[in-house]
Structures are given as C-alpha cells and as structure tokens.
Amino acid sequence: MIKLIPFQGTVTMITDLMGQNGEGAGCSKLMTVENSMGSIVNFVVTPATYFAEHEAVAAGDMVTGYYDGNAPAILIYPPQYPAIVMVKEKPYQNVKADYFNTQLISSNGELQLIISPYTQILLTNGQPFSGSIANRNLIVFYGTATNSVPAQTNPYKIIVLCQ
Known part of the structure; x- marks a missing residue:
C-alpha cells in the first residue's frame, strides 16, 4: 500500500534528468522544493506523476508534492523522492x-x-x-x-x- 507523504514549499529549481546515453531527454525532471523552514526535497517528476488540474509548475510556484513513504529511498542530501502527485497551490482550493x-x-x-x-x-x-x-x-x-x-x-x- 502506498503511504502518501506531503511536502509543501516553493519550487526553487527545475532541471532535466537524463537517462543513460542521453535517452529520455526532457521526459523526466528534478524539481527542487524548499519549505518555509529551509528544508529541501528534490522530487523526481516523470510522465507518470499526476499534476492536479494538469497545471504547469515553474520556479517560484508554491506546491505540495506527495511521495510514497513506504518506498525505499536513496540516502542523500537533500532527500530525493519519486513524486506521485504534485499540486500547485491556489487560493480557495x-x-x-x-x-x-x-x-x-x-x-x-x-x-x-x-x-x-x-x-x-x-x-x-x-x-x-x-x-x-x-x-x-x-x-x-x-x-x-x-x-x-x-x-x-x-x-x-x-x-x-x-x-
């Protein structure tokens, strides 16, 4: 079972992730999110990541990223998680x-x-x-x-x- 864990913050950087030999260029992104207390998480965003309301996200946007808390994660800093859901925050929603x-x-x-x-x-x-x-x-x-x-x-x- 997936245990969805949220992390909310501001997108500070979005970069392309490349597969071996440059394959898949542009299909996956590394989205760096920093919260109000200075904690940073890198989300790996793939075509399988669900973006709420199919909203495009850019640097400077406030987002909440959800990842699987039960999935194994590599031990690096800042932590890096595959994003399951990304939500661009909007008032009144x-x-x-x-x-x-x-x-x-x-x-x-x-x-x-x-x-x-x-x-x-x-x-x-x-x-x-x-x-x-x-x-x-x-x-x-x-x-x-x-x-x-x-x-x-x-x-x-x-x-x-x-x-």
Whole structure:
C-alpha cells in the first residue's frame, strides 16, 4: 500500500534528468522544493506523476508534492523522492491526497468525505470511475470543511489513484 507523504514549499529549481546515453531527454525532471523552514526535497517528476488540474509548475510556484513513504529511498542530501502527485497551490482550493478508509476518513483522521450526486469521481486519465472509492488512495478537491473532528467536506472532485 502506498503511504502518501506531503511536502509543501516553493519550487526553487527545475532541471532535466537524463537517462543513460542521453535517452529520455526532457521526459523526466528534478524539481527542487524548499519549505518555509529551509528544508529541501528534490522530487523526481516523470510522465507518470499526476499534476492536479494538469497545471504547469515553474520556479517560484508554491506546491505540495506527495511521495510514497513506504518506498525505499536513496540516502542523500537533500532527500530525493519519486513524486506521485504534485499540486500547485491556489487560493480557495483545498487538495488532499491520502488513503481513505471504509468511512471515507483520511489516514490521519482529519478529513471525512461526504459524497453528493454532484461530486465528480474520475481516474487520473479523466475518465469516470465507477467502483467504490472506499479503502483507496484519493486526490480530493474541496472548498470548505466543518470545524468538527474529523472535519467533514463535500468534495467537488475526486481523482482515484489506481495502482
């Protein structure tokens, strides 16, 4: 199971990653992100990385990158993780990528989803998802949430991460 770990900060640099013999030039990027406390993470962004709302990201943008906390990582500084999801931060939009259980509560117990007939439920390729969203990794787009514990929200869009 994938354990999605977020890291939020400002993109300070984006460079191309090359495969052996120069193959794949331009297909993968190394995105350096620095948070407000000065911590730095390098995200390896590939064509398989899901960009929320398919937004282009540039140096200076505030982003949240999600990586698999259960995956092995090379021991270098700054840490380098394959990005699973990248979210360009925007005002008035909340995005959470996490595992949601049978009650549609996030793994940290902070957010519960209340699904309405107007909630779009899609695959990463934009096609409708017809199965159950319980016990899955989801990318949830929502506006407001209650002040309860867990906070409850009626998301306007959900992207199902099928592995």
